[in-house]
Amino acid sequence: MFESLFNRNTKERVESTPAEGMGMPPSSQVDAESKTSIIAIANQKGGCGKTTTCINLSAALARMGLRILMIDLDAQSQASLGIGIDADAMEYSIYDVMVNNLELERAVVPTDIGNLDIVPASAMLTGAQLEIANLLGREWILRTSLHKMINTQTRKYDYVIMDCSPSLNLTTINGLASAQFILIPAQTHYFSLEGMKELFSTIKIVKERLNPPLQILGILPTLYDIRTRISRQILGQMRNHFGDKVFKTAIHTNIKLVEAQVHKKSIYEFAPNSNGARDYLALSEEVVSRTCPESNPVNQKEKADEIEDLMQGRILSKASYDR
Numbered sequence: 001m002f003e004s005l006f007n008r009n010t011k012e013r014v015e016s017t018p019a020e021g022m023g024m025p026p027s028s029q030v031d032a033e034s035k036t037s038i039i040a041i042a043n044q045k046g047g048c049g050k051t052t053t054c055i056n057l058s059a060a061l062a063r064m065g066l067r068i069l070m071i072d073l074d075a076q077s078q079a080s081l082g083i084g085i086d087a088d089a090m091e092y093s094i095y096d097v098m099v100n101n102l103e104l105e106r107a108v109v110p111t112d113i114g115n116l117d118i119v120p121a122s123a124m125l126t127g128a129q130l131e132i133a134n135l136l137g138r139e140w141i142l143r144t145s146l147h148k149m150i151n152t153q154t155r156k157y158d159y160v161i162m163d164c165s166p167s168l169n170l171t172t173i174n175g176l177a178s179a180q181f182i183l184i185p186a187q188t189h190y191f192s193l194e195g196m197k198e199l200f201s202t203i204k205i206v207k208e209r210l211n212p213p214l215q216i217l218g219i220l221p222t223l224y225d226i227r228t229r230i231s232r233q234i235l236g237q238m239r240n241h242f243g244d245k246v247f248k249t250a251i252h253t254n255i256k257l258v259e260a261q262v263h264k265k266s267i268y269e270f271a272p273n274s275n276g277a278r279d280y281l282a283l284s285e286e287v288v289s290r291t292c293p294e295s296n297p298v299n300q301k302e303k304a305d306e307i308e309d310l311m312q313g314r315i316l317s318k319a320s321y322d323r
Helices: 050-063 096-098 126-129 138-152 168-177 190-209 229-245 255-262 276-290 298-317 320-321
Strands: 037-041 067-072 116-119 159-164 181-187 216-223
Touching: 037 050, 037 168, 037 190, 037 276, 050 067, 050 159, 050 181, 050 216, 050 255, 050 276, 067 138, 067 168, 096 126, 096 138, 096 168, 116 190, 126 168, 138 168, 159 168, 168 190, 181 190, 181 276, 190 229, 216 229, 255 276, 298 320
Parallel strands: 037 159, 037 181, 067 116, 067 159, 181 216
Antiparallel strands: none
16 A cells, blocks of 8 residues: 555655755754754644644643743644634734744743743734745744744743644745654544655655755654554554654544543643543653653653553453543
């Protein structure tokens, strides 16, 4: 199945240099001493758990004592609404950073979750596409502002996590051009794999022309129902094809994750003992191990065994599906 969807070279890391005339401006570089990891969560297919992952991964990392900044780059504002932030009631949003040259730190809003701040989005972001379309360096607006904040240490964060729009627009390109890593949520469904094919093409172009250091942090299987044969088959083929690029953690279908969104809370404020909460905690540990392995004391083999035992337990207990 996968060989018909993806060219074999998508498994290899693209090593390229910027196209002529597309080199990064010096002011947009992150200082080598900076410990901030910048992650874009992106997939050109909607409904793959992208925003759910942005909210709950950020909350899980914050619970570990890490300082987190979420940036909502989707005009639907679902990442903002998902943690109880009404962007329309805020003085500033990411729109002002993109269009009005506002310093990023002025748009930062604290949340009710300790160690977690957000730069919210509003519906005005839809119009930003046209307003910045003719600007010189329009692909690096966010990168310049974000890296300036990091380098001047105006605000200090361990992770910046961006929720990108499912459409390939200028705000999404700004997110990919700003990031060090891209995390790709992918449903364990066939049509989700078709969307990944387009995403890999986009990543290749971004690496060639805008952001050569961009790395794929990992592919995250989402909406995984271990009770169905097709989900198990798709996940198995994903692991066979992409190898260790696929996270060991899979986000299982869990009703509590859906209910948390309705209550505008992360899974840790709504149902901290649920299977969804455990999945995202396991993911957060993997993210830390992949971005800064020297600071992660978790024995990854033992953790992988624990996760596998939990998954097997779910096969035997249908009741865990609704916990």
